[in-house]
Amino acid sequence: SCLLPAFNPVFLRHKQVSSFYRWKNYWIRGVLSLAMIFGFFLIIYMGPITLILVVMSVQIKCFQEIITIGYRVYHSYELPWFRTLSWYFLICVNYFFYGETVADYFGALVQREEPLQFLARYHRFISFALYLAGFCMFVLSLVKKHYRLQFYMFAWTHVTLLIVVTQSHLVIQNLFEGMIWFIVPISIVICNDIMAYLFGFFFGRTPLIKLSPKKTWEGFIGGFFSTVVFGFILAYLLSQFQYFVCPVGYNSETNSFTIECEPSDIFVMQEYTLPAAIQNTLRWKTVNLYPFQIHSIFLSSFGSLIGPFGGFFASGFKRAFKIKDFANTIPGHGGIMDRFDCQYLMATFTHVYITKVELPLLVIFAKIGTNLKQTRLKMTNN
Numbered sequence: 294s295c296l297l298p299a300f301n302p303v304f305l306r307h308k309q310v311s312s313f314y315r316w317k318n319y320w321i322r323g324v325l326s327l328a329m330i331f332g333f334f335l336i337i338y339m340g341p342i343t344l345i346l347v348v349m350s351v352q353i354k355c356f357q358e359i360i361t362i363g364y365r366v367y368h369s370y371e372l373p374w375f376r377t378l379s380w381y382f383l384i385c386v387n388y389f390f391y392g393e394t395v396a397d398y399f400g401a402l403v404q405r406e407e408p409l410q411f412l413a414r415y416h417r418f419i420s421f422a423l424y425l426a427g428f429c430m431f432v433l434s435l436v437k438k439h440y441r442l443q444f445y446m447f448a449w450t451h452v453t454l455l456i457v458v459t460q461s462h463l464v465i466q467n468l469f470e471g472m473i474w475f476i477v478p479i480s481i482v483i484c485n486d487i488m489a490y491l492f493g494f495f496f497g498r499t500p501l502i503k504l505s506p507k508k509t510w511e512g513f514i515g516g517f518f519s520t521v522v523f524g525f526i527l528a529y530l531l532s533q534f535q536y537f538v539c540p541v542g543y544n545s546e547t548n549s550f551t552i553e554c555e556p557s558d559i560f561v562m563q564e565y566t567l568p569a570a571i572q573n574t575l576r577w578k579t580v581n582l583y584p585f586q587i588h589s590i591f592l593s594s595f596g597s598l599i600g601p602f603g604g605f606f607a608s609g610f611k612r613a614f615k616i617k618d619f620a621n622t623i624p625g626h627g628g629i630m631d632r633f634d635c636q637y638l639m640a641t642f643t644h645v646y647i648t649k650v651e652l653p654l655l656v657i658f659a660k661i662g663t664n665l666k667q668t669r670l671k672m673t674n675n
Contacts (some may be wrong), residue, residue, distance in 0.1 A: 321624055325485060329632075330624075335484075337476060341541045341550045342473065345465055349387075352461035354629040356383055358619040359453045363446055366614060372443055374434040381427050386454050389420035390462040398469055402544035431627045460637035463644040470647055472552070473537040473560075477527055477589060478643045481596040482635045484523045489516030489601070504608045508601075517597040524593035525586055532560045532583040559584040591650075594641050600635045607634035 336343055360379045367375075396403060396413045403409045412419065435443055469473040493512025501508040531537040539554035564579050572578055607630070611617065618627025626632055 297303040325623060325626060326508070330483070332481075337472070341468060341472070341552070344468055344472075348461055348464050348468075351633060352387075352457055353383070353631055354622070355457045355619075356453060357632055358622075358628045359631045360620065362614055362616065363449045367442060367446065371372065372439055372446060373436060374430065375443075375446050378427060378434070379446075379453075382424070382450055383458065385423045385427055385459045388423060389417075390458065391465075393614060394419065394462070394469075395467060398541075399543050402543060402548075405545060408578055419561040430536045456637060460640050464636075467640060467643050467647065469541045471538050471540050473528075473531045474647060475583070476531065476537065477524065478592055478596065478639045479636060480527055481524050481589075481593050482600055482639050485516045485520040485593075485597045486602060486635070488519035488523075489513060492516060492519075499635070502605055503539065504605050504612065505597055508605075513601070517594075520597045521590060521593040524589040524596075528586045528589035529583060532585050538585075559588065570630060588646075591646065592643065595636075596639050599642070600639050603638035607631070 309661050336347055360376065364376060392412065393416070395409075396416060403413045431443075431447055464475065467478070488510040489508075491512075492515030493507070493509045496511040496515065497507075497509030499510040500506060501510050501513050530643060535554065535556065536552050538560040539552045541549045543549075544551045562581050563584055564581050566579050567575070567577055607619075611619070619630040620628030622628045623632065
């Protein structure tokens with residue numbers, strides 16, 4: 294017992310065991326991460342309909358994991374109809390969101406089928422009626438001794454619907470804008486998660502946040518730079534193919550999805566004049582890029598700097614209920630929600646970016662390209 298810690302047999306044995314489990318966890322996470330990445334590639338290859346089904350499956354599983362936590366915490370109170378109503382509200386909200394999607398993107402199919410025309414015409418009324426039925430069921434289920442808990446779980450269900458279902462709907466909306474808007478944001482989060490883990494594993498020394506003691510500044514910074522480079526390269530590779538850049542449409546004649554179009558300007562190679570400081574350093578005056586590569590820098594920055602806060606939020610939630618993971622679905626990774634806590638935040642940002650940022654930037658890029666061409670024409674004429 295008087296030995297220094299470095300030479301104490303008990304200390305050495307503990308250190309060896311700790312190191313063994315650390316590396317074992319590293320290999321388990323690594324192998325399963327590669328398997329999930331391969332599965333992601335396979336799903337992309339199978340096309341939009343498979344992607345939509347996978348998103349819906351992930352959404353249902355994430356909802357189930359969060360609702361199960363609430364049920365386990367309060368199951369001893371025997372709250373009437375809690376799980377039944379939770380799943381009923383999930384069906385109602387999905388009916389509302391995906392009914393809107395069908396009406397927006399499958400208009401030709403809706404117009405062709407009489408029942409679908411009726412459902413589309415009264416969709417919002419039907420959605421409200423379904424929700425109202427659930428609301429009345431909840432009120433009728435109230436029990437005097439459980440009022441507070443029942444309202445607590447009612448709020449629990451609705452916040453879960455907001456976090457999981459609403460943002461899953463935005464994932465699918467992004468997909469219909471073009472598979473590149475689905476693939477790049479998801480890949481950015483995956484890359485950041487992997488690179489932050491690797492940098493933290495090998496170089497991590499400085500704790501980043503108390504909510505996640507294993508997160509380090511070294512992993513955070515290394516993940517940021519790695520993700521920006523990865524996103525930039527991935528954007529270049531995918532921008533070359535119509536399959537990825539064209540909006541997903543529905544062909545009523547063939548009853549299938551179509552991915553054919555004249556690529557948008559952000560997926561057409563442009564020439565940009567570099568700032569004077571970079572010109573003097575690199576001896577380059579211009580550079581050829583896809584405008585989407587510039588967009589990828591913004592997406593990567595958000596995914597690396599703000600995206601992890603989705604994970605920190607989930608960590609705080611798990612600490613509040615004294616659980617390690619949402620579930621044990623994936624060995625070494627936890628539940629499905631443990632893998633998608635950052636993805637939902639990223640999906641929302643991407644949707645807002647597409648609708649409110651990408652279009653104005655597209656106008657700016659077009660003006661820059663036009664001005665550059667006009668300048669060259671003047672120089673040629675002179």
